[in-house]
Amino acid sequence: MRKVLITGSAGFIGFHLARLLLNEGFRVAGFDGMTDYYDVRLKERRHQMLLQNPNFRCVTAMLEDFDALHSLAMEEKPDIIVHLAAQAGVRYSLENPRAYVDANLVGTFNVMECARELGVDHLLMASTSSVYGANEEMPFDERQKCDTPLTLYAATKKANEAMAHSYAHLWNLPTTMFRFFTVYGPWGRPDMALFKFTRGILEGTPIDIYNNGEMFRDFTYVTDLVRGIRLLIDKAPGRPESADDIPEWDSLSPAAPWRVVNIGNSDKVRLMDFVEAIEAECGREAVKNFMPMQKGDVPATWADATLLGELTGYAPQTGVRDGIREFVAWYRDYYAV
Structure with a gap:
């Protein structure tokens, strides 16, 4: 049994990944700080569902607490770490x-130290499309x-990529970074647009639409x-013998067993089309509050x-329409609306 x-x-993505891996026969150890950045009850419910599988165990502690993380890692001795x-x-x-x-700098350092000490087969770590910046x-x-x-936020994630590259080079630690693009779906985060828009439309309260709706996002369904x-877990990068061995399409480092991979839908969706799809699923029109671009946001x-x-x-x-349909159905069921 792989660990x-x-x-x-x-978290939103961690819950879905853990459920997928458990269904495929993996043993999964979870680590989560249960911070109150959003409703902790949602996080607790996710863990409760995972704990129904005997191959799942979890520890609640902050990522900055190296001793707690290290203790779990040494007990479980995982083959793979997904951060x-x-x-x-x-x-x-x-x-x-x-x-x-x-969390993002100190916590990630702690994860890399555990991966280095264990010599895991593959370390996979989340980055973000926000690193593309301007x-x-x-x-x-x-x-x-x-x-x-x-x-x-974007700067810390870019720093994580650089930190991971140095560890991959120094300790021959196979590492894959993945850049997520606007993830959505059931059990999503309440601070994300789909959740806020659905709640506002169903409650009849205004929804904030930034840059007057002139925005595009590559919405990626969580499943x-x-x-x-899951598929990238089995694609641990190796250290190339020379840069000439790296295919033109690959981001593999010439100096380390390290690469970065986009995970996105490859489809640029207009924000107002996204809103209209939510309105259609909710069966009512949104009360729209058009606002200027927020500091730090990008138009697309x-x-x-x-x-x-x-x-x-x-x-x-x-x-997108299929994904929104699944989310709204989950939202109505979970909140009984």
Whole structure:
């Protein structure tokens, strides 16, 4: 039985990934801080569902607590670590920047130290499409330079990529970073647009639409995302003998067993089309509060997912309307509305 340690296992993506891996026969150890960034009851419910499987165990502690993380890692001795825990949210990084330094920098260092000591077969860590920052050439592909982050959140994630590269080089630690593009779906985070829009439409309260709706996002359904992660688990990068061995489409480092992979739907969706799809599923029109662009936001994201396809033969498949239908059905059931 293969063993996986997932940080952020009570989070939106961590929950879905843990459930997928448990269904495939993995043993999963979860680690989560249960922070109150959003409703802790949602996180607790996710863990309760996972704990129904005897191959799941979890520890509640902050990522900055090295002793707690190290103790779990040494007990479980996982073959694979998937590091998803982080202080998330672009806008919240303007209000509480220290939380991002503590969780995303110190916490990630702690994870890498455990991976190094264990010599895991593969370390996989979450980055974000936000690292593309002020880049204007789209779709974004992994070989582009990402030197213009627009928020501290993006900067910490870019730092994580660099930190991981150094560990991969120094300790021959196979490492894959994945950049997520606007993930949505059932059990999603209440601070995300789909959740807020659905709640506002059903309650008849105004929803804030930034940049007057002139925004585009590459919305990626969570089931597609975790399937991509699952397939990448089996694609640990090796250290190339020379740069000439690296295919033109690959982001593999010439100096380390390290690569970064976009996981996105490869479809640039207009924000107002997204809102209209939610309205259709909810059966009512939104009360729209049009606002200017928020500090740190970007007008568009769009993934080039060629590398994911080359490595795994997989491409996300869920269309936005189908994904929204699944989310709204879950929301109505969970909140009995």
